[in-house]
Amino acid sequence: MMPGEQPVSGAPDYPAQYPVSGGGYAQQGYPQGYPPPGYPQQPGYPPRPYAYPVVRPTNTMAIMSIVFAFVFFPLGIIFGNIAKKQIAQTGEEGETLAKVGVIVGWVHLGFYVVIFGFMICWFLFIASMFAGAAASIPVVTPS
Numbered sequence: 101m102m103p104g105e106q107p108v109s110g111a112p113d114y115p116a117q118y119p120v121s122g123g124g125y126a127q128q129g130y131p132q133g134y135p136p137p138g139y140p141q142q143p144g145y146p147p148r149p150y151a152y153p154v155v156r157p158t159n160t161m162a163i164m165s166i167v168f169a170f171v172f173f174p175l176g177i178i179f180g181n182i183a184k185k186q187i188a189q190t191g192e193e194g195e196t197l198a199k200v201g202v203i204v205g206w207v208h209l210g211f212y213v214v215i216f217g218f219m220i221c222w223f224l225f226i227a228s229m230f231a232g233a234a235a236s237i238p239v240v241t242p243s
Contacts, residue, residue: 162194165201176205
């Protein structure tokens with residue numbers, strides 16, 4: 101390209117702003133290990149602090165409710181109801197744990213009531229069989 105001619109693309113040909121291979125200039129930059137500074141803070145705006153999400157604590161009674169629902173179901177039911185009241189007052193986490201503890205406790209209670217009912221029916225059935233068999237035995241009285 102001749103001096104004064106425009107390139108084919110229409111953009112002017114500018115010389116390089118920084119020497120590529122040093123070119124006798126001292127290397128400017130930042131000491132090794134330090135990052136370049138960011139953009140300066142805009143005036144009138146305070147720096148933003150990092151905001152961490154607020155995590156509400158989980159209600160301890162709710163945790164105990166779900167544990168005791170599997171270990172000793174009456175306590176699971178009781179602790180779950182207490183936890184639901186506490187959560188309504190304090191706004192803690194764990195409402196689902198308390199509900200599950202109460203539900204699992206009641207399911208266990210229902211299961212044991214049904215099993216106990218079957219055991220009583222079975223016992224009465226067996227007892228009636230022996231009572232019926234004992235009634236059909238002739239009684240011999242000595243004379």
